[in-house]
Amino acid sequence: MASSQKDSPPVCDYEGSDYQSSFWDTGERAYEDQAEAIALKRMLPKAGNLMLEVGAGAGRNTPRYKGYERIVVMDYSTTQLQQAQERLGRSDRYIYVAADVYRLPFMAGLFDGATMIRVIHHMSDAPLALSQIRESLQPKAIFILEFANKKNLKAILRYWLKKQDWNPFTPEPVEFVELNFDFHPKTIREWLRKIGFKIERQLTVSHFRIGFLKRLVPTKILVWLDSLAQFTGGLWQFSPSVFVRSRAIGETIIAPEGSFFRCPECKTPLGEEKNNALKCECGLTWGIEDGIYNFKEPIK
């Protein structure tokens, strides 16, 4: 699943993956999906203009961004975006973009909202990805981040019982499988603050992600219990999943009216589309195919 790009950290690529159908649509993760929907609803602003969804996959969460007028549905994998397009349709509301989070193709200060749910989990250079997102945001924009928490109760118990060699209390990320990382909540907060975010709210999510509980207790009840437990997120974080809402503060550029894409290689603003392509003055041309902008590889 991993692939690499020169001068850029490796990216976990879901190209050709049946992630949506094999992971989400089987119903085994109905509890996690509904618990996430509640957390998102609690964190999303009522209204917004332009949202960037980083790592949208097949668009599972996209319909939940109701308050936003337009949404950039971004993923590294074009096949995931094709699935998203089937789910959400082609309209002015959704802009489908294949791009690398480490080299975002958007003008600085473009968005007034962004989300990244279940994605930082795959990032070997999370601070670089976060600072790219921060750059793309307008002053006071909202950013909702979900991360996998290394300091979760199960990991702590396993560590105490000596069934796990890594320490859940230390600040560094743990890569438990290649390109799969869990993070310490304090480290995530420090990164966010350092790059110009003010943390507004934290919710702990999926407290009951335990096989036998999910089999024994009806999903509705687990989701209800989780929705109550989420409120403890501001006090302590021992759940496997944590949502953080932060706001862009400090020195912030606002993208000039009418500008949108920039060249991911040289950062020059890109002008009008011609013949389903965006041509940069550096010589690179970026293609648009079947309604999907492709900033992964330039056209030869």
Ligand SMILES: [Zn+2]
């Ligand atoms: Zn260029």
